[in-house]
Every structure is written in structure tokens, then in C-alpha cells.
Amino acid sequence: MTEDDEDLRLAVAVSLRGNGFAVDVARDLAGADETLAVNSYDCAVFDRMVPGGDALGYVAARRRTGFDLPVLFLTALGGLGQRVEGLAVGDDYLVKPFEIDELVARVRGLCRRGPIGSPAVLRHGDVELDQGRREVRRGGVLLTVTHKQFLVLELLLANAGRVVPRDDLIRHAWDEHLDPSSNVLDVLVGQLRRKLHEPPVVHTVRGVGYRVG
Structure with a gap:
């Protein structure tokens, strides 16, 4: 845990x-x-906001090097844009002031999170997702994806050929803490599509969700 407020750091x-x-x-x-x-x-x-800069930028930079540890941002920055920005990099976002019981529940949820089923390699065309190594490749080339991008692609590949509802993707990647009406999922899928390059792999089914294949 990283927190510059000594009293809060100790209490948490x-x-x-x-x-x-x-x-x-x-x-x-x-x-x-x-x-x-x-x-x-x-x-x-x-x-x-801690000594050394904005932890959001720190985590984003580490994500680009393969850092896939689930991250909860704890912050006083509670504007909609700030929450969307935080959820695009981290896995959960809790605004101060907060109840300790809620923080404990969210940390417990993140610590339980893991790949679905037994470690395996999910494939569709030239896209491969290795659940054990937590790696994504296309055409044999290793791609740098965030933890949430990995989770969304994981569920889509596990259900290749079928439409995965938005709510299922949100529950898999964010548990119950993301408002289903938020556009965070759409932003994340857009980022994932760009990383996967052409031809398109993830397709939108308007009003329902997304599918691969």
C-alpha cells in the first residue's frame, strides 16, 4: 500500500x-x-497523489512493461473524468472519504481475482492468450496489455463466437464496482483493439456487448 498520509496509512x-x-x-x-x-x-x-508524482502515471508506465498486478486507487480525486481515467489504468477506484469496511471488501475482491478455469492457452486465429503466463500474442508477437484488458480479452476468447454481455465483462474485469452505464468498458475495448491491430478481432454487438469471431 502506498499512502503519504501517515495516520491514514496506519489505519488502513x-x-x-x-x-x-x-x-x-x-x-x-x-x-x-x-x-x-x-x-x-x-x-x-x-x-x-503521493511524493514522487501521480501514482496513476506510475502504474500506467509499469503496465507498459507487463505489470499486471490488480491495483486499487485510493484518492480524493472523485470527478467523473478522474474516475474514468483511473479505471482505464487501475482495477478499482475508491474516493475519499470512505468506509474501512468497503475498502477491505474491495481489496478482498481484487486479491481473489485470477484467470478463469485452469491455466490454458486460449486461441482465436492468430491471437493467443496464455492464462498461466498472463501473456497475449498476435502472430507470435508479444503484446503489452493492462490487467483489465487481459481479463476482458480472456472472457471474450473463452466465449469465442458468442456475444458476451457488457455486464458479464464488467463483472469479470471490475467485479461489481463499475457502473454498467459507464463508458469505461468501451474505452478499454477501443484501446485493446488498437493493440491487437488489424484485421479486427473484437466486434461490437450494439446494445448487448462484444464478441470475438
């Missing part, structure tokens, strides 16, 4: 530990970088 850490989580804390991005380099985690919690 104590609450999470009291609910059975092992927690490491950092007050800035440099500390987070060092901690992530030497330890393995099920999820990470970042305050957005």
Missing part, C-alpha cells in the same frame, strides 16, 4: 491486517518501487 494497514491480510506500506513511489521489486503481492493499493 491495521484494518487490513486485522482482516487477515499481510500488508507492506510505502509513503512514496520510490518506496513502492523498491517494495514491488523484492516482494510478491496479490494486489496493490495506491493513493494517487
Whole structure:
């Protein structure tokens, strides 16, 4: 967990530990970088504005290098645009002030998250998604995708040829915390399409959801 407010950092850490989580804390991005380099985690919690910069940019940069750890942003930046921006990089977004019980529930949900079924390689045409290695390739070329992009593509490939409803994709990638009327899913699918290049792999079924094939 990265949070520069010492009182809040301590309160959150104590609450999470009291609910059975092992927690490491950092007050800035440099500390987070060092901690992530030497330890393995099920999820990470970042305050957005900490010493060293905006954690959103930090996580976005790490995503481009294959960092796929589920991330919850904890922040006072609660505008719609800021939430959409945060959910395009992280996996959950909780605005201050918040209830500790809700934070614990969201962290628990992120830590439980994992690939569907047993690790396998899902294929459609020249697109391959390796659930065990958490890698996506097209034409044998490794693509850099975010954790949520991986989850959305995973569910689509697991149901290739069938339409996957928007609500199912949202539940798979964001649990229940994303408003189904939000355009975050559409933004993410657009980003994923650009990364997959031509010809198109993910198709829109208006008013219903998306499909592969």
C-alpha cells in the first residue's frame, strides 16, 4: 500500500491486517518501487497523489512493461473524468472519504481475482492468450496489455463466437464496482483493439456487448 498520509496509512494497514491480510506500506513511489521489486503481492493499493508524482502515471508506465498486478486507487480525486481515467489504468477506484469496511471488501475482491478455469492457452486465429503466463500474442508477437484488458480479452476468447454481455465483462474485469452505464468498458475495448491491430478481432454487438469471431 502506498499512502503519504501517515495516520491514514496506519489505519488502513491495521484494518487490513486485522482482516487477515499481510500488508507492506510505502509513503512514496520510490518506496513502492523498491517494495514491488523484492516482494510478491496479490494486489496493490495506491493513493494517487503521493511524493514522487501521480501514482496513476506510475502504474500506467509499469503496465507498459507487463505489470499486471490488480491495483486499487485510493484518492480524493472523485470527478467523473478522474474516475474514468483511473479505471482505464487501475482495477478499482475508491474516493475519499470512505468506509474501512468497503475498502477491505474491495481489496478482498481484487486479491481473489485470477484467470478463469485452469491455466490454458486460449486461441482465436492468430491471437493467443496464455492464462498461466498472463501473456497475449498476435502472430507470435508479444503484446503489452493492462490487467483489465487481459481479463476482458480472456472472457471474450473463452466465449469465442458468442456475444458476451457488457455486464458479464464488467463483472469479470471490475467485479461489481463499475457502473454498467459507464463508458469505461468501451474505452478499454477501443484501446485493446488498437493493440491487437488489424484485421479486427473484437466486434461490437450494439446494445448487448462484444464478441470475438
